[in-house]
Amino acid sequence: MMSIRLKFIKGYETKYISHLDLMRTFQRAIRRAGIPINYSKGFNPHPKMSFASALGIGLTSKGEYLDLVVEDEISGEEIMKRLNEYLPKGLRVIDAVTLEDKAKSAMSLVTHARYYMKLNFKHGIDIEKSLSDFLNSDVITVFKEQPKKNFQTVEVDIKPMIKEIKVLSKKGKSQIILDCLLASGSKANLKPQLLIDAIKNHIGSTFEVESIERIELYADRKGQFIPLLSIDNR
Amino acid sequence: MNSSIKDYIYDKLLPRVEKPGRYIGTEWNSVHKELKNINIRFAFCFPDTYEVGMSHLGMKILYHLLNDKEDIYCERVFAPWLDMEDLMREENIKLFSLETRDYIKDFDFVGFTLQYEMSYSNIINMLDLADIPKLSAERGEGDPFVVAGGPCAYNPEPLADIIDFFMLGEGEEQMLEVMDIYRKWKARGLTRVEFLDMVSTVPGVYVPAFYDVKYNKDGTIEDIKPNREGISLKVKKRLIKDLNKAYFPDKIIVPFINIVHDRIILEVFRGCTRGCRFCQAGMIYRPVRERTVEELLSIAEKLVESSGYEEISLSSLSTGDYSKLNELVEKLMSKYEKDRVGLSLPSLRIDSVSLKLMQDVQKVRKSGLTFAPEAGTQRMRDVINKNVTEEDLINSVGAAFDTGYSNVKLYFMIGLPTETMEDVDGIAELGHKVLERYYQVPKSQRGKGVNVTISTSCFVPKPFTPFQWEPQDTIESLRDKQKYLQHKLKRKGLSYNWHDPELSYMEAVFARGDRRLSKVLIRAWELGCKFDSWDQCFKYDLWMKAFKDCDLDPDFYTIRKRDLEEIMPWSHIDVGVTDKYLKKEYEKALKGETTRDCRINCTGCGINMLQEGGVC
Structure with missing residues (x-):
């Protein structure tokens, strides 16, 4: 076996x-x-x-x-x-x-996941500035539905679950791909949709999500993010 | 079709529906073809949800039968669920096929399978969503041919104004004959009506527009006659002589999402010899034709390999009657046990449940047991020719309890011809007796948590059965009987389920309806009727309004007793079983006389005369 x-x-x-x-x-x-x-x-x-x-x-x-x-x-x-x-x-x-x-x-x-989120903005935006404002907030609260508790909403601070968000690429004025490294797994888990909700709370509904793709799953080894296949699993 | 619409459906519509998995179309073994090589496009439509339609064996067969032909592309279409329909209407998206997401209005054929009457309103809704004219007479050159088949097509009349032609009987040969004619017609560039003329020569094809129906003053039928040269007085159903030589696909689609019957369906035989008088399937699927054990093993092997399914279900109208059932089960078990492919045996008759078989099957997976005594007293069971005794039932249920089963379902009907409250009471009594039998098993040996579920459906008289002349019980009376049983079956370990009598009433209207009902169907759809077989969607009041608006009385079709000489709306359809036989059976029923199983001795139903060289 x-x-x-x-x-x-x-x-x-x-x-x-x-x-x-x-x-x-x-x-x-x-x-x-x-x-x-x-x-x-x-x-x-x-x-x-x-x-x-x-x-x-x-x-x-x-x-x-x-x-x-x-x-x-x-x-x-x-x-x-x-x-x-x-x-x-x-x-x-x-x-x-x-x-x-x-x-x-x-x-x-698994402790973290990387996502590429392709967003279409309705107007031009200084995305770097908006992002750094967003990430510099002391807390980033957002309402989360709890499916197991009759879909009651609860307010959570997702800031600790955001490891990193950066701009991966820009196409023209309106299309931006964000590279997001988020907590994922049994200890803490941030669904990308919740992050989108939080960004929308911050900068308004000025964009639509074109697509979200998960890129990789990692294990956190003393601050090093190792893809699951490359891990020394002994 | 514009590919951006296809992408729009997939990327923008599907995230907004509850179950996007219903509309994907790239399941394992689904067929994808290069369109440039295709001459005939066929939209196989099941007028219910994906989960229901994908469970249907006939569709699996015909889908691959058609797609095995290089120049034909058959794709699947199901009724979009309410949320999807709303989005489609909002965004002006027409009904599309799953495989290519092309609009089906551009196909050559749009074919509906008619499995139950209460799906008819969905046919109208799907035609509307597809932007195809709902009435056959309104379709012109360039519109697809709207065709239908399946068990309900034996009384095609309620859909006569809607369907261009019906294909009666088993489709494995007939379907390809129709396709051959279509190729010729298309190559010659002829008109729509010329195609109908040509196709009407295929045995089993019925073109309703080629027949006129005249009515008497009281609403009954005066006569049904062809209105063209060369159209036969009667249309005979088709059947496959030798099931072992019939087409059967070596692969089946494996859905992503859970469907109702998510397993391999192994059809061991067609037809039934029992002769239960209420059962339409038992009459219309005659004669019995078995597949050999070798053929079944070979089919099973191909399907297990190509699908990866973990369960095989033996299917037929009465699987316990398969002459080599023990041998088949043993061979399937020994072959697949190590691969952990489970076996299930639905619809075993009480008198043929073998303890050994149950134990064999249990080795892999254990499920509840279902029995169908159908009626509560011996008198009533004799009337319906369900040749099963109370002793049979208690013995079989007892054997099940003795081996550790504690979950048993019993199916009955109420509203059967000649039924009295004594017969209804018999249902409750039988339920109690079955439960008592459980308590006779020593506590240490019996399964825990006993549950005996008693279900009653409301009897619906069907065409081509000995009860086709009988009135249906009234809604009020059925409801009284249900209330009585609810009261009588209040006990720990017993539970009682019943069917909505209004739904059975509507089913009875369409089961024995005539072609005047086409306009009622369309009116009901206009009022908002669809998905009638789904509790949350069935709107009896709207149906009643539709009848009123069309100036027709639904009671005429349900609670009216027919004269034995009355011309039935389906009297120009020949399913093989003769009128004479049905009348004889009807008379015997009223006298409480039973008829033996025709495997033992021919009972002269007439099916062996249906085609040359008889097949019985």
């Missing part, structure tokens, strides 16, 4: 697939590909696989992660090759590593 970590793309065709549906989609692709996945014991066995982090509906990603436990000796390369033949359009495995025994799960490792 061994564990494999896969890095995959969730692209345009699958951006509306929920996390639960994505899990089922992978399970079925794994069956089609004949990958010898290991099953849990018990009355209702399920394939041993876990995702690093759920991606919001409507977002694409170049950096999603999935851990699998397989029965036989099989290389990450081979799994990647076989799975890519059997995944639907919009999903593609781009890298794989074999994990050491007792490696921590991707889910427990």
Whole structure:
């Protein structure tokens, strides 16, 4: 038995697939590909696989992660090759590593996520200045819905969850891509939509979100942000 | 079509709907073709949501059957849910196919499958959303042909003004014959009516405009006659002689989102020999044709491999009657147990549930058990020819409880012909007896949390059954019976579900309706009726207003007893089972006489005379 970590793309065709549906989609692709996945014991066995982090509906990603436990000796390369033949359009495995025994799960490792947010502004804007004003506030509060508590709203300060926001590129006067490094994972988690709400609170609804793409998931190792696949997982 | 509209739908509309996964169209095994090589575009429309429509076996078969032809592109279309419809209307987006997101008004065919009567208003709504004229007579050159098939097409009359032609019976051969004719017609550049003329020569094709219906003063039918040369008096349904040689796809679409039946459906046979008198499926799908175990194993193997599904469901009208069921189940279990592919056996009859089978199936996955005694007293079961005794039921349920099941569902009907309160009371009594049987299992051996669910539906008389002449029970009477059962079934461990009698009333109108109902359908749609099979959408009052506006009395179709000599709206349709047989069965029913299973001995229903060289 061994564990494999896969890095995959969730692209345009699958951006509306929920996390639960994505899990089922992978399970079925794994069956089609004949990958010898290991099953849990018990009355209702399920394939041993876990995702690093759920991606919001409507977002694409170049950096999603999935851990699998397989029965036989099989290389990450081979799994990647076989799975890519059997995944639907919009999903593609781009890298794989074999994990050491007792490696921590991707889910427990992830602390941060990088997003590129493509925004279309209605008018020209000094984005650098607006951003630095925004980030220099003492607190950045925003109302958050709690789905598990009857959608009651609660006010949260998201400032501690914003690691970095910078302008990645500008196209003409109106299109700006922001590069955002945000807390992500079980300890603290900032959804990009909430950040958008906060920015809108600050500078007004002067823009529309064209698209949001997750770029990478990281583990924070003493201030170093290491992509999940590059981590020394011993 | 303008590709920016397609992108707009995908990028701007879908984020705003509750379940965007319904409209994606790139699921595994969905078919994507180069349009430049396509001669015929077919929009296969299911007039309900994606989750319901994608569960339907017929669509899976015909989708791949058509797409296996190089020059045909068949795409799927479902009724957009309310939120999507609102957005489409707001933004002036027309009904599009899932695969290419092209507007279906530009297709060659728009084909609806008619699985239940209460989906008819969605057909009107979908035509409207598609910007295709709703009435057949209003469609012109360049408009698609709007066609329909499926079980409800056997009484096509309520949709006669809307559908250009119907395809009656099993479509695996007929569909391709229609396509052949269309190719010829298209190459010759002929007119719309010339195509209808040509296609009407395909056996099983019914063009309603080629028939005139005359009515008597009392609203009954005086006669139905072809109004053109060369049109046959009766249209015979099509059937596949040998199911083992019939087309079956080696792949099926695997949806991203959860659908109602999210598994491989393995159709073990078609037809049913039991002869239950209330059951339309049991009459119209005759004769019984089984697939061999080898053929089924081969289909299962291809589908498991190509889909990655983790469950196979054996399907038919009465799976327990499959002659080699034990062998099939054993072979499927031994083949797939290690791969953790589960097996489910729906619609087993009470008398054919085998304990061993249940235990076998349980090895992989355990689910609740469903039984359908259909009626509460032996007298009533004899009337409907449900040849099952109380002893059978208690024995089977008991066997289930003994092996640890604690969750059992029992299905019944109320409002059956000749029913009295004694029969209704029998339902409650049976429920209690089943629960008692559970308590007879020693506490240490029985499953925990017993739940016996009793469900009653309201009987709807259907065409081509021995009860087609019978009135439906009134809404008031059905409601009284439901109240009685609610009262009688109040007990820990029992729960009672019932169906809305108003919905069954509407179903009864359209089941035995004539072509005057087309205008009621359109009027009801104008008033806002759609998704009638969804509780939250069904608006009985609007339907009643539609009837009033059209000056028709719905009671005429439901609670009126038909004379045995009355000409039925579907009397020009031939499903094989003869009028003579239905009348004989009706008489026996009223006398409480049963008819044996026709596997044992032919009961002379007439199906073997439907086509040359009989198939029974």
